[in-house]
Amino acid sequence: MDIDFLIGNISAKLVRGWFLGGMKLVTPSESIWLQHPLQPSTHFSFRLKRCWQRGISGHQVRVEKARPLMAAGVRSQSYSVFVDGKLVASDQGL
Known part of the structure; x- marks a missing residue:
C-alpha cells in the first residue's frame, strides 16, 4: 500500500508491505523505517491505535x-498522515 502526500513542497510516500508488515516514510532524500519487518513489535501488538512521529525537513510528520x-x-x-498537525492523507488497507 502506498499513500502519496506532500511535506511542505517535498513529495513523500508512506509505504507498507502487506506480506511482512514493514512500513516506512520515503522522500527523495531519505527513507525512514516506522515499522521494520524484523522487529517483533511489528507483528505482535495488542494496541488498536499506534502513532509514529518524525521530523522531516523542518516539519513534524505523524x-x-x-x-x-x-x-x-x-x-x-x-x-492517517498528519504534517504539522494537519491531516494531509488517509487510506485503508491491509
Missing part, C-alpha cells in the same frame, strides 16, 4: 494506524 478489534490481521486498517 502517522497513525488504527486497526479493528476482531480479526485485525485479516481486516482493513486505517492509516
